[in-house]
Amino acid sequence: MTFLWSALGFVIAMGLLVAIHEWGHFIVAKLFNVKVLTFSIGFGKPLLRKRIGETQYQIAMFPLGGYVKFLDERNGDAVSVNDDLTRAFNRQTVFKRFAIVLAGPLINLIFAWMVFSWLYFWGVPGMKPIFEKVVPNSALSSSFQSVSSNLWQIEAVDQKVTQTWRAVHQKLLLEKLSGKDSVALTLRNFSEGTHPQEVSIQKNILLSINELDLNNPKQDWLTQLGFVPFSPSFPPVIGEVIPSSPAFAAGFLPGDRLEEFNGKKLSNWAEFATEVRANPGKEISVVFLRNGNRHFISLKLGEQVVEGKPKGLFGAKLHIDEKLFSPYQTVVSFPFFDAVQEGFTHSVNLIEMTLDMIQKMFSSEVSPRNLSGPISIADYSGKALENGWISFLSLLGLLSLSLGILNLLPIPMLDGGHLVLYSIEAIKGVPVSDGTELFVQKLGFIIIVSLTIFALINDLVRISND
Structure with a gap:
């Protein structure tokens, strides 16, 4: 099923983005x-x-x-x-040819801006950046000690408001790519309304980000810095049973409340999930409640490999009580014109991050193994499509932005390579010779094929390490 989602997501994403790109060339050519x-x-x-x-x-x-x-x-x-x-x-004149070629990547950048603007207008759900604990001996613990409240929320990073963990992560990445050693955080104690008498406290701290590694895509940045994101405690109630799973075969149903695991009392879903992961392929016993009646059942857990280690598999999803969850969720949305501005700012930030990453690859500060190929794009597309249209649109915007930037790079055969030749022609007053252009195109072909093969190898290495 995952393969089908990946294939479908890849075809839709690449088909749409390529069509938009080529339409840019097409419509300006028709204009001229x-x-x-x-x-x-x-x-x-x-x-x-x-x-x-x-x-x-x-x-x-x-x-x-x-x-x-x-x-x-x-x-x-x-x-x-x-x-x-x-x-x-x-x-055509050199200026018309320049405009026709430029239109392709330019329309990709404009499309990304439109997508991000629409998402900000519609509303993007996310988790508030609330943390409950600080990892000992971490960058955060050296600059912050929790007082007065168990929960703290990150209000801003370097004076930029951050409403979600995703925004925090993006801002940290942007600052790390720009070469900064530390960032300023604005924190405020968080209360969900159960303690209205509690005084609101704001703290400003300077957080070192030296330990973040741009070459380690699997590094958990939040944990590395010392944050333990808060997650509400949910009762161990099944919300969905996955077909062809051990839970499905054992006859579990949505609404079943799990009471015991191998004789151990369960108070929340996290405890149950921890026990399941720790017992791959083992026979276990579960006591659960259904319609007020206690039931006992034995079953054999499945097994899956996660980050090279075997983990237990039960095959059921948590029933989420929205009343418990809602205080820690938010929807980032803006009025129309503000959304357009936010979409533009978001696009500029992503362009800056991409160019910084490319520059650091050339200077060997970042490994070229961060390059992703079509297999990774298909994987991301499938997951985004499966997670819903907001997730898929977000990926489309990111891919469109990347496609626009890639095509503007001064690599022969790409649009950016043609733009360089037209710029030389505009300066000299005559086109480059046919022989020179042919040589440049052959060189570009070799570069593009080499990059594609390298990216594919990176994809295969990632798959083999997962």
Whole structure:
């Protein structure tokens, strides 16, 4: 099922983003009356195609990109009538060619901005950045000691308001990439309303981020810094039973309340989950309540490998009482024009983070093994699609932004490489020679193929280590 979600998510995401990218080239070419011969989503043999007017629209076999083919005398394209000569791409001014090529990555950046703006307008749910404990001997423990309240909320990082843990993580990443050794945190004691007499206390601390490792994608940044995020205690009640799981085979139903595990009393779901993980493949006994009646059952737990270690598998999901959960949740939303501004700011922050990461790869501060290939993109797309449309739209915005930035890099064969050649032509007043352009295109092909193979190897290494 996971494979199907990944395949579906990848096809939808890449198909949509490539279509948007190529539409950018297409629409500006049409604006300048350049003849478009082919609009293709994917490479290779066409699977579906339809001619509308002078353009053939098609979906090809390999979905890792696409292209728009213009009438160009240098490619040996046949010219049907004399008027077509003025519509050939190679006959356009350097500024028109520059605009046509720039439009592809530019529309990807604009689309990302639109997606993020819409999400901020609609509302993005998240968990408030509330922590209940501080890990001993951590960066946080050296600068903060909890007083007066067991729960604290991170209100801002370097004076930037952070309403969710996701916002905290992004801000920490941005500061780490910019080369900072520490960040300023604004904290406030958190009360869910049970102690209205408690005085609100704000604390400002300076937190060292030296221990964060950009080359370790599996590092839990929050734990590494010393945060223990708060999670409300839920009673051990089953909300959903997963088909073909040990729980399903044993006959458990939604609403069953788990009372004992191997004779040990259970007070919350976390205790039950901990016991299950610690007993992979073992025979266990469970006492549970159903409709007020106690039942006893024995079953054999399943086994799954998590981060190279065997973990027990029961096959049921927690029943979440929204009344318990809601005080610690939030929805980040803004009025329309504020949402547009927030979407723009978010896009700029992501662009800055991406460029910083690329720069650090070239300077060897960050390992190129952080590069992700199509397998990782498919995995992320499948998980996002499975988690709902807000999660999938967020990924689409991120991928569209990455696609736009990637295509603007001055790598031959990519849009950025063409823009460099057109810039040279604009400065010199004459195009670069055909021989030079051919050499540059061959060099670009080698670079792109090498990067693709390297990214695929990174994907396979990640899979083998999971």
